[in-house]
Amino acid sequence: MRAILLAGGLSLIFSLLGTRVAIRVLTTKGYGQLIRDDGPTTHHTKRGTPTMGGTVIILSVVLAYFLAELITQDVPSWSALLLLFLLVGLGTVGFLDDYIKIAKQRSLGLRSKAKFAGQTVVAVVFAALALTRPDDRGQTPASRHLSFIRDFENVTLPAIVVILLILVMISGSSNAVNLTDGLDGLASGASTMVFGAYTLVNIWQNNQWCALNAGNKCYEVRDPLDLAAVAAALTGACFGFLWWNASPAKIFMGDTGSLALGGALAGLAITSRTELLLVPLGGLFVMISLSVIIQIGSFKLTGKRVFRMAPLQHHFELAGWGEVTIVIRFWIIAGLFVAFGLGVFYAEWVVGI
Numbered sequence: 001m002r003a004i005l006l007a008g009g010l011s012l013i014f015s016l017l018g019t020r021v022a023i024r025v026l027t028t029k030g031y032g033q034l035i036r037d038d039g040p041t042t043h044h045t046k047r048g049t050p051t052m053g054g055t056v057i058i059l060s061v062v063l064a065y066f067l068a069e070l071i072t073q074d075v076p077s078w079s080a081l082l083l084l085f086l087l088v089g090l091g092t093v094g095f096l097d098d099y100i101k102i103a104k105q106r107s108l109g110l111r112s113k114a115k116f117a118g119q120t121v122v123a124v125v126f127a128a129l130a131l132t133r134p135d136d137r138g139q140t141p142a143s144r145h146l147s148f149i150r151d152f153e154n155v156t157l158p159a160i161v162v163i164l165l166i167l168v169m170i171s172g173s174s175n176a177v178n179l180t181d182g183l184d185g186l187a188s189g190a191s192t193m194v195f196g197a198y199t200l201v202n203i204w205q206n207n208q209w210c211a212l213n214a215g216n217k218c219y220e221v222r223d224p225l226d227l228a229a230v231a232a233a234l235t236g237a238c239f240g241f242l243w244w245n246a247s248p249a250k251i252f253m254g255d256t257g258s259l260a261l262g263g264a265l266a267g268l269a270i271t272s273r274t275e276l277l278l279v280p281l282g283g284l285f286v287m288i289s290l291s292v293i294i295q296i297g298s299f300k301l302t303g304k305r306v307f308r309m310a311p312l313q314h315h316f317e318l319a320g321w322g323e324v325t326i327v328i329r330f331w332i333i334a335g336l337f338v339a340f341g342l343g344v345f346y347a348e349w350v351v352g353i
Contacts, residue, residue: 190285
């Protein structure tokens with residue numbers, strides 16, 4: 001438990017102080033955000049705001065986790081190391097995307113095929129290692145069973161299918177957070193809530209862990225306490241970044257942050273055996289992603305658009321809603337989804353639904 005508190009607290013401090021330094025450095029170097037010409041006109045005032053702030057989030061999480069492990073004299077687990085690999089790997093893909101935008105002065109960075117290739121490499125390496133690193137009880141970080149609150153033991157998937165499923169989850173989740181990152185504080189605030197929820201989920205799993213002989217409702221997860229420490233570090237880093245990212249934002253996380261955070265969400269769902277629970281917990285991200293799918297599908301099939309603009313938050317901007325109003329209302333929606341997801345998680349343990 002000390003490691004969880006230390007990881008969360010240290011990450012918060014590192015992110016708060018580090019983001020302030022990053023704003024100064026990135027502004028000096030001229031690493032400012034480029035704005036799409038076809039987007040809402042109100043965004044043009046954001047041109048030049050420092051971007052790639054996700055670098056601070058990633059560094060804060062990694063430093064806080066290892067420092068917490070050092071102070072508590074714990075040994076890093078494979079589950080935590082793989083989560084950090086996912087965070088850093090997808091953050092690197094996002095960093096390349098952001099850097100190309102700045103270097104070439106265009107609003108589009110990596111080509112879609114190149115970005116997907118990078119996501120694929122990181123996801124496949126993660127999946128391969130997560131399925132082949134058992135502990136002394138034979139538990140691997142990822143499972144070959146499909147899971148909701150826990151594994152469906154009667155559904156065992158071939159390894160190649162599991163790898164493909166993990167690829168879809170990581171790619172989908174990272175792109176979902178990327179789509180959400182369009183308004184000041186929207187993605188960072190929503191991510192804070194979901195990572196906070198996973199911190200509670202992993203703490204509860206540790207208290208009811210099968211390795212502790214916690215009864216017939218125990219959770220068969222490899223390293224729940226260490227997963228909680230990483231989730232707490234992610235929560236603290238996002239919260240600290242939000243201080244500077246709230247409207248009017250002094251810095252943006254960029255693809256560096258959004259791809260990394262989305263991948264970490266998928267990684268937590270996979271390693272905590274709650275893959276399908278990510279849908280309600282991350283309901284806001286799902287909702288925004290669906291708006292893009294609906295918009296594209298409708299336009300290709302009928303030539304008509306359902307929304308004024310996709311993702312969904314831009315539809316409400318063009319409808320005349322203020323940016324702060326949209327962000328706060330979407331935070332409320334994100335909080336309701338998180339509360340519902342946690343309620344379902346706890347109800348399953350209480351009544352076995």
